[in-house]
Amino acid sequence: MIRAEQQHDWLKNLLNQAEDDSVKNNSSWLHQTRGDAKHAVMNLPPLNRKQEAWRYNRIDKLFKKNFQLLADNIDFKKPDIYNCLLPNFDSYRLVFVNGCYAGQLSDTKQVPDKVTIESLHNAINLAPKQVSDWFRHSDRENNQLFSMLNTALLNDGAVIHIGDHIELDKPIEIIYLNTNFLNKFNSADNDGIMTQIRNIISLGVAAKVTLIERFIGIDKGQYFHNNFSDIVLAEGALLKHYRVQDESREAYHLSSLQVSQQKNSHYYSTNLAFGGAWSKTNINVDFAEQDAECILNGLYVVGDQQLTDFHLDVRHSVPACTSREQFKGILYGKGRAVFDGHILVEKQAQHSDAQLINNNLLLTRDAEVDTKPQLEIYADDVKCGHGTSVGQIDPEQLFYMRSRGLSETTAYKLLCLGFAGEIIDSIDEKKLSEYVTKKLVQTLDSRNQDGDHIRFLG
Amino acid sequence: MLEIQDLHVAVNGKAILKGIDLKVKSGEVHAIMGPNGSGKSTLAYVLAGREDYQVSSGKILLNGENLLALDTEQRAHKGVFLAMQYPVELPGVNNMMFMRESLNAMRRSRGEEEYDSVDFIKLIRAKAKQLEMDEKLLKRNVNDGFSGGEKKRNEILQMALLEPKLAILDETDSGLDIDALRIIASGVNALRDPQRSIILVTHYQRLLEYIQPDFVHVLMDGRIVRSGDKQLAYELEDKGYRWIVEEIAA
Ligand SMILES: Nc1ncnc2c1ncn2[C@@H]1O[C@H](COP(=O)(O)OP(=O)(O)O)[C@@H](O)[C@H]1O
Ligand SMILES: [Mg+2]
DSSP, X not given: OOOHHHHHHHHHHHHHHHHHHOOSOOOHHHXXXXXXXHHHHHHSOOOOTTSGGGSSOOOHHHHTOOOEEOOSOOOOOGGGGGGGSOTTOOOEEEEEETTEEOGGGOBOTTOOTXXXXXXXXXXXXXXXHHHHHHOOOOHHHHTOHHHHHHHHHOOBOEEEEEOTTOBOSSOEEEEEEEOOTTTTTEETTEEOEEEEEEEEEEEOTTOEEEEEEEEEEOSSSOOEEEEEEEEEEOTTOEEEEEEEEEOOTTOEEEEEEEEEEOTTOEEEEEEEEOOOSEEEEEEEEEEOSTTOEEXXXXXXXXXXXXXXXXXXXXXXXXXXXXXEEEEEEEEOTTOEEEXXXXXXXXXXXXXXXXXXXXXXXXXXXXXXXXXXXXXXXXXXXXXXXXXXXXXXXXXXXXXXXXXXXXXXXXXXXXXXXXXXXXXXXXXXXXXXXXXHHHXXXXXXXXXXXXXXXXXXXX | OEEEEEEEEEETTEEEEEEEEEEEOTTOEEEEEOOTTSSHHXXXXXXXXXXXXXXXXXXXXXXXXXXXXXXXXXXXXXTEEEEOSSOOOOTTOBHHHHHHHHHHHHHXXXXXXXOOHHHHHHHHHHHHHHTTOOTHHHHSBTTTTOOHHHHHHHHHHHHHHHOOSEEXXXXXXXXXXXXXXXXXXXXXXXXXXXXXXXXXXXXXSHHHHHSOOSEEEEEETTEEEEEESHHHHHHHHHHOTHHHHHHHHO
């Protein structure tokens, strides 16, 4: 791991840049929060491989990059967005370009009463007190370097609040378009833009909504997208949360989600990761009250020059909650993945029901995955289980399909789609699942074009 | 027409087929019988092109063309079809979609127009009906969780769909009750055609009551030790394989 001083310098450089852009927003609590976070960042211990979160995921490369903060939104021609939209898909839409809210690309017309769907800046202008109430730090993120950095460098994000008993008529979509304008921002001392997004999402009692987040690298090139979402579900609320990470193949991507669930609330999420040179997603779920349920599904597709990492941490600290985690990985070329699924069941959390599954399909000999389920159980009357596997395509299956006239490439593709199907099927929005299937096919096809041959591990 | 000449095959370095000669003309049905482990499935796999079976010498010609030079899928395109003894499960791969991909791959290779999904559904439903196959099986994943009999029926359905030139049925009869056997046999009989060769691999005589073979061959220890007409099958039924072993020894 890179030396502590270098990490320190790297952070300092970013924080100094943030001084320069001196918060465009004059909200005093935000100013204060950012200031506190800056102090916290500089006082946190440096990252090292003894820390569980960084054991298999080296970030040396990241600390060698000179990222720049982007103060102003750059004019982004409207038509470009249309390539990125799901066809005929109706949603309340927030669009961010390099971390800055792009109002002219967004669509928040006719948001019903008791519903807030705004950029953070707009929300602060409209209701500063309200936003400061929603804005919170859980203890869990206080010692997380990148989450604190996110607060310290914060430029914008989404504020979503769904009032009690409201079932929203259509999904909310947040689209993050990232571009380095074809390396316009890359030079000897500049490796692209670093963006911070902070989302504050809260659902009132029995509120129901679908939230789709899509991260899109619209051209080749480096940048660093650092995203943090704070999600609070009140009693009986239901959030279906779909995230598609489709950053550029050169990008750095870090997402952290902090989910807290009140009594009888439901959090159903499906996470897909296709892009990024380096990508890490942390999902922390805390059950604050009984009878809550979370389902975390995921699929990562990882090839040459890519490292994709999922870190799940679900804490059962109250009785009778249910958690289901199922993640699948398809790896090819020299792709590398890390899956770390931690479930904590505290002593008082009787009747917890927790399941963790991670299956990986390695298409090539050089692909590699570290999978680490960790069940830490202190209660005695619980139902907990886990299973992980790392396998290859079965040559018998391949032979069978080829004997029916399918090419080896098609056979591979169908088997991969079959493997991923269960995860894609957990997406309840048909247009999104179709898009994701197409994306998966494209990714598998482009792999073949790379001449990255999929011959079987023999 | 299929012509096998002095075929020697090894698996993991162990010789399994030790000089097979066989000619199957178009329109003929040949039965290959023999005890367990004699090499029947190995022969079937080698015809279909399984790569982990090493052909150490010999030739396989289909209508004069060297099959051994072709990949598995190319052989399928030339009309080779193997109904497997143990059909493979494909979790997550929809049966109907799989069969459509398969039929269209064959048609593409012959420069024919592909089936769209509407026409294909009509076609496959009609074929499934002939085999008295539950349509629900079409909507499930290929062989995934199918019973033994359902898997065999699914194989015959694929055969009926793909209309091969050379069909090899490896113990399609095993694990079937008498009703299923009758239905499958009538499915196979419906495909008997002057343009088509059929090889039935079995170690019971039972199937041959329903599908009358033109020739019967006995495979033992990697060699065809006896060939005859269907009378040979009845003799085997009476006397068992030991009778041949003793005759050879004598
Ligand atoms: N993959 C394999 N590896 C090693 N031995 C094999 C393999 N497949 C078949 N064999 C052996 O080859 C011989 C013939 O098998 P097989 O062709 O399946 O016989 P049959 O179908 O007549 O019962 C047997 O001794 C069997 O154990
Ligand atoms: Mg056999």
